Amino acid sequence: MIVLQKLFSIAANTFREAIRNRVLHAVLLMSFALVISSLAIGALSVENNARVIRDMGVTFINFTVIFVAIFSGVSLLQVELQRKTIYTIVTKPVARWLFIVGKFLGLAATLFVVQLLVSLVFALVIIARGDPFSGVIVQSLVLMFFEGALIAAVATVFSSFSTPVLSGVLTFGVFILGRLRGALYKYAELMKEEALATLIKGMGVVIPDLTLHRADIEVAYTIPLNWSFVAYTCTYSLAYTGVCLILAILIFSRRDFV
Amino acid sequence: MSVVLRAHKLAKTFRIGFWRKKVVALRDATFDVNEHEVFGLIGPNGAGKTTTLKILTGLVKPDAGEGSLLGQPIGSVDARRHLGYLPEAPYFYEYLTVGELLHFYGGIFGMSRAERQKRIDELIEKVGLSHARDRPLRKFSKGMLQRAGLAQALIHDPQLVILDEPQTGLDPIGRTQVTRLIMELREQGKSVFFASHILPDVERVCDRVAVMFNGKVVGVGRLSELLKAQVLDVEILAEGLGAESRPEFEQLGCSWRDVDGEGGRVMLVAEDVKVGREAMSLVLQRGGAVRGYNERHEHLEDLFVRQANSEQEGAAATSGASGGA
Ligand SMILES: Nc1ncnc2c1ncn2[C@@H]1O[C@H](COP(=O)(O)OP(=O)(O)OP(=O)(O)O)[C@@H](O)[C@H]1O
Numbered sequence: 256m257i258v259l260q261k262l263f264s265i266a267a268n269t270f271r272e273a274i275r276n277r278v279l280h281a282v283l284l285m286s287f288a289l290v291i292s293s294l295a296i297g298a299l300s301v302e303n304n305a306r307v308i309r310d311m312g313v314t315f316i317n318f319t320v321i322f323v324a325i326f327s328g329v330s331l332l333q334v335e336l337q338r339k340t341i342y343t344i345v346t347k348p349v350a351r352w353l354f355i356v357g358k359f360l361g362l363a364a365t366l367f368v369v370q371l372l373v374s375l376v377f378a379l380v381i382i383a384r385g386d387p388f389s390g391v392i393v394q395s396l397v398l399m400f401f402e403g404a405l406i407a408a409v410a411t412v413f414s415s416f417s418t419p420v421l422s423g424v425l426t427f428g429v430f431i432l433g434r435l436r437g438a439l440y441k442y443a444e445l446m447k448e449e450a451l452a453t454l455i456k457g458m459g460v461v462i463p464d465l466t467l468h469r470a471d472i473e474v475a476y477t478i479p480l481n482w483s484f485v486a487y488t489c490t491y492s493l494a495y496t497g498v499c500l501i502l503a504i505l506i507f508s509r510r511d512f513v
Numbered sequence: 514m515s516v517v518l519r520a521h522k523l524a525k526t527f528r529i530g531f532w533r534k535k536v537v538a539l540r541d542a543t544f545d546v547n548e549h550e551v552f553g554l555i556g557p558n559g560a561g562k563t564t565t566l567k568i569l570t571g572l573v574k575p576d577a578g579e580g581s582l583l584g585q586p587i588g589s590v591d592a593r594r595h596l597g598y599l600p601e602a603p604y605f606y607e608y609l610t611v612g613e614l615l616h617f618y619g620g621i622f623g624m625s626r627a628e629r630q631k632r633i634d635e636l637i638e639k640v641g642l643s644h645a646r647d648r649p650l651r652k653f654s655k656g657m658l659q660r661a662g663l664a665q666a667l668i669h670d671p672q673l674v675i676l677d678e679p680q681t682g683l684d685p686i687g688r689t690q691v692t693r694l695i696m697e698l699r700e701q702g703k704s705v706f707f708a709s710h711i712l713p714d715v716e717r718v719c720d721r722v723a724v725m726f727n728g729k730v731v732g733v734g735r736l737s738e739l740l741k742a743q744v745l746d747v748e749i750l751a752e753g754l755g756a757e758s759r760p761e762f763e764q765l766g767c768s769w770r771d772v773d774g775e776g777g778r779v780m781l782v783a784e785d786v787k788v789g790r791e792a793m794s795l796v797l798q799r800g801g802a803v804r805g806y807n808e809r810h811e812h813l814e815d816l817f818v819r820q821a822n823s824e825q826e827g828a829a830a831t832s833g834a835s836g837g838a
């Protein structure tokens with residue numbers, strides 16, 4: 256029970272720090288503005304502007320979530336190390352795994368709230384126009400959240416041993432490769448160069464398959480996804496997130512805090 | 514009397530930079546702190562005090578040696594259950610107020626909200642931060658952060674308190690408050706272990722000290738034992754002596770220093786009490802007057818200097834024989 260209270264304390268503190276951060280406020284305002292501006296852009300487009308607005312809205316939400324995941328993920332541990340606030344936590348009866356899991360839960364909560372707020376604005380935009388807020392949008396929002404959590408976990412792994420900037424670049428790289436994974440695989444199949452093909456396929460083993468999380472076309476044309484597919488994707492990304500956290504814990508537990 | 518903190522042959526070498534260059538921070542830290550004791554770890558800058566404290570609190574893993582806190586091996590979660598720690602130059606979550614900060618730390622210890630509230634009110638009062646309760650920590654001065662740091666170290670009423678330079682950054686009032694706080698903790702039956710190089714503060718509160726030089730604990734004991742009991746030298750302030758008597762005093766084994774320029778007062782320093790007596794009668798014989806007489810005993814500062822000198826000699830003697838530990 257006390258473990259839960261410790262986890263909760265660390266997560267709540269991380270969440271509170273995050274939502275008082277000015278950068279986050281700026282990002283939120285910006286994405287509100289973008290989502291609302293999609294109204295104007297949609298009005299300008301010649302054909303089906305409901306589709307354009309849906310497409311843009313979901314893309315902006317996705318941007319925001321990925322940005323916050325990378326930005327907060329790379330600083331999750333680094334800020335604690337740089338500001339030395341970690342000294343006062345890991346010297347209390349808090350195991351290092353508990354510290355990392357607590358921090359990560361706080362980050363996930365932040366991501367959730369950010370996504371919820373931007374999604375609410377998006378929903379208002381859609382409803383104000385009289386368009387239906389279809390189930391596939393909800394499905395795609397769920398997928399997006401799990402993708403965000405996965406990327407945040409990747410950022411946490413990198414930031415457990417490298418600088419925030421480098422971690423940011425590496426995480427962004429993983430994100431891009433993850434999005435291109437399907438295409439890269441196909442490319443590798445066609446390739447003559449055996450070694451390179453094996454390399455790409457080998458990379459595919461560690462790079463997360465983020466193509467699963469993309470549902471732009473379904474959202475644009477309102478084609479509902481299969482719930483079992485959504486469940487599968489969420490389970491997949493949860494597992495990936497878990498492995499990342501274990502890795503981060505292993506690396507972090509070896510470190511000296513100096 | 515039971516031992517609450519044990520350090521046995523702790524050693525640590527850091528590796529820095531791209532080439533992983535070795536920096537020896539700690540060679541041998543060995544000492545025990547007993548229950549109900551205020552124990553000081555003293556030594557010049559870079560001696561390895563902070564490194565020792567970081568190893569004991571589990572922040573840094575030692576390369577060699579072992580230690581325990583309250584009977585539990587260092588590095589374990591159990592060892593930290595009844596430990597309060599104030600890091601060197603502490604820093605906190607800057608968006609929180611001191612009350613929120615302490616609530617957070619109290620939560621980590623599993624304290625209930627009511628329990629926390631009561632304790633926090635007490636502590637904020639005790640460390641003198643009542644006026645700044647609702648200010649975010651980002652707007653705190655260095656000394657105020659230090660006070661917040663003390664409060665967080667004591668949030669769960671720990672049995673053992675480890676403080677890294679608790680007086681640094683504090684004004685004279687703050688330093689006195691910290692000194693009083695440490696004494697209060699001892700009265701409550703707690704044990705306090707702290708690192709410092711503010712020697713008067715150490716002399717005032719510590720039951721025992723460990724002296725650290727160059728990563729090695731070179732002496733442990735009561736201050737009165739560590740400080741040489743005998744008189745270091747004797748200072749005699751004399752007046753009305755002519756410069757012509759100077760060689761006579763120097764022959765006796767006294768140094769001669771003009772205090773207010775030539776022909777004025779003279780400070781004579783005799784190497785021991787016997788020479789001091791002889792010098793005094795010589796002053797009178799030569800028609801002078803004795804204005805001051807002071808037998809100097811060793812202070813912590815002198816111990817520092819003595820150690821530093823012998824370390825240097827030791828290093829000079831062994832250099833070449835071995836390339837360091
Ligand atoms: N993270 C680190 N990386 C490399 N060297 C370090 C590190 N931390 C400490 N050192 C070195 O270890 C030695 C001991 O440092 P430490 O901070 O323990 O000294 P200290 O006694 O606390 O000094 P001070 O009185 O200045 O606080 C120093 O030579 C220092 O340069």
Ligand SMILES: [Mg+2]
Nearest residue numbers: 562563564601
């Ligand atoms: Mg220090």
